Amino acid sequence: MNWWTIDETHDPARASWVPSAQGHHDFPIQNLPFATFTPSSGDESRIGVAIGDFILDLAAVADAGLVPTHVTGICRDPTLARLLALPPEERTALRRALSDLLSDVARQSTVEPMLHPADACTLHLPTRIGDYTDFYVGIHHAGNVGRQFRPDNPLLPNYKHVPIGYHGRASSIRPSGVPVVRPRGQRKAPDADAPVFAPSARLDYELEMGVWIGPGNTLGEPIAIADAAQHIAGFCLLNDWSARDIQGWEYQPLGPFLAKNFHTTISPWVVTPEALAPFRIAQPLRPEGDPQPLPYLQLADDQQHGSLAVTLEVHLTTPAMRDAGLPPHRLSSGPASNMYWTVQQMVTHHASNGCNLSPGDLLGTGTISAPDRDGFGSLLELSEGGRNPLALPGGETRTFLEDGDEVALSATASAPGYVSIGFGECRARITPAP
Structure with missing residues (x-):
C-alpha cells in the first residue's frame, strides 16, 4: 500500500x-x-x-x-x-x-x-520520542546560508549526492505552546580575542516539517527505497530553534550541539500519510547538470509522488504588537516542495547503513526556504545574517528574536478538487535567559 x-x-x-x-x-x-x-x-x-x-x-x-x-x-x-x-x-x-x-x-x-x-x-507530545534526527534537505536554505559564508561556492560538494543530517536531542522537544527559554552559551564576536558565556543574542527559528517513523527496522537491516513509505506514520510542523551566535562558534568541526539542543517545538497533531494522499505531487526535477541519486536512493514512483502540495507560513508577534492589538505579521510563505530530497529518500538513507529506526522516532526536514525572500525560512536569511533588519508593523525592527516575541508556524495542504487540510499550531514565545 x-x-x-x-x-x-x-x-x-x-x-x-x-x-x-x-x-x-x-x-x-x-x-x-x-x-x-x-x-x-x-x-x-x-x-x-x-x-x-x-x-x-x-x-x-x-x-x-x-x-x-x-x-x-x-x-x-x-x-x-x-x-x-x-x-x-x-x-x-x-x-x-x-x-x-x-x-x-x-x-x-x-x-x-x-x-x-x-x-x-x-x-501533549504524541509519544515519547526515542530518537530525533534533523536533516538539511531544504536546498534554498542551504544555498542562502552558504552564500553568506562562501559566496562563490555556497553548497558543499556532498550536498547533491547525500541527504545531509545530524542526530539531535529528543529530550528537549516540546509541543506547541511551551515557552522557549533563551539559551546561554559560548559566543565569540568576530573582532574579539576570546569567547564569552552569555545569553544568545542571535536567537532564530527554523521552518521545518517533522516526519514520524512508523514500524521501523531491525538493526543491521536497511530499508529499501521501495519500502520506505511503509515506515512513515505521519507528519507535523517543526521549529528547530537555533542560537546562531553559539552555533557559529561551536559547530566546527563536528556540527550542531548546544546551539540546537535547548528546545525544539512541534505541532502536536500527527497528520497521517493517508490524509495527505490527494496532495502528493512529483518531486521537482533536478537542475540540468546535477548528479542523479545513487541507485539505492532512486525510485521512479518516489519521484512521481514523493513531494507534498503543502504551503508553509511563518508569523511573528512582538510584545508591542500585542499591546497595540496588531495582528500577527507574516514573515514568509512558501511550498514544502522546496526540498532537494524526498521524505522516502531521507528514511532510506538514514537506515542504509543498518541504523535501526523505531516507532515514534522523529525526523526533521531541515529548514525549508524558497529562492526568493518571501519564502525564506529563518531570520538568518531574512536579515542577511543580521545586516538587514526587518521592518515590522508599529515601527519596530528585528534581526533576530527578542524576549517576548512569539513565532507561529502553519501549513495547508491543497489540491484542485479536494478539501484542504492543515497541521494545527506550532507556536512558542521566547522568555528571558535565567
Whole structure:
C-alpha cells in the first residue's frame, strides 16, 4: 500500500455531522489527525482525533466497540506509541471507521458524547520520542546560508549526492505552546580575542516539517527505497530553534550541539500519510547538470509522488504588537516542495547503513526556504545574517528574536478538487535567559 492511495475518506462531498468541521481551516473530516491529549474533565492522557473544533476520544470509541477489533486495545493507550507502529493497512482501516462514524448522522447520538472541545483540552507530545534526527534537505536554505559564508561556492560538494543530517536531542522537544527559554552559551564576536558565556543574542527559528517513523527496522537491516513509505506514520510542523551566535562558534568541526539542543517545538497533531494522499505531487526535477541519486536512493514512483502540495507560513508577534492589538505579521510563505530530497529518500538513507529506526522516532526536514525572500525560512536569511533588519508593523525592527516575541508556524495542504487540510499550531514565545 502506498500513501498516495485515494479512497472514499477523501471525497470532497463527504461531510461530518460536527458543524465546525465544515470548512475548518485545519481539521475537516478529510483530515482526522491523531494526538495525545488530556480532557478538561480528567487527569490522564489518551488518544484523540481532531474533527473541527473538537477532539474525539478514542478510548471511549473503543469501549463502545466502534473501531476495528485489531486496534481496540491501542485506542485505549495513553499515547500514540503503538498506533504509530501499525502497518499502513491497519491504520487505514481505523481511518475509514472513524470517517464513517463522524459522517453517519445515524451514529451522532452515540458518538457525540465522546467529543471534547479542543480549546478545553491539553495537548501533549504524541509519544515519547526515542530518537530525533534533523536533516538539511531544504536546498534554498542551504544555498542562502552558504552564500553568506562562501559566496562563490555556497553548497558543499556532498550536498547533491547525500541527504545531509545530524542526530539531535529528543529530550528537549516540546509541543506547541511551551515557552522557549533563551539559551546561554559560548559566543565569540568576530573582532574579539576570546569567547564569552552569555545569553544568545542571535536567537532564530527554523521552518521545518517533522516526519514520524512508523514500524521501523531491525538493526543491521536497511530499508529499501521501495519500502520506505511503509515506515512513515505521519507528519507535523517543526521549529528547530537555533542560537546562531553559539552555533557559529561551536559547530566546527563536528556540527550542531548546544546551539540546537535547548528546545525544539512541534505541532502536536500527527497528520497521517493517508490524509495527505490527494496532495502528493512529483518531486521537482533536478537542475540540468546535477548528479542523479545513487541507485539505492532512486525510485521512479518516489519521484512521481514523493513531494507534498503543502504551503508553509511563518508569523511573528512582538510584545508591542500585542499591546497595540496588531495582528500577527507574516514573515514568509512558501511550498514544502522546496526540498532537494524526498521524505522516502531521507528514511532510506538514514537506515542504509543498518541504523535501526523505531516507532515514534522523529525526523526533521531541515529548514525549508524558497529562492526568493518571501519564502525564506529563518531570520538568518531574512536579515542577511543580521545586516538587514526587518521592518515590522508599529515601527519596530528585528534581526533576530527578542524576549517576548512569539513565532507561529502553519501549513495547508491543497489540491484542485479536494478539501484542504492543515497541521494545527506550532507556536512558542521566547522568555528571558535565567
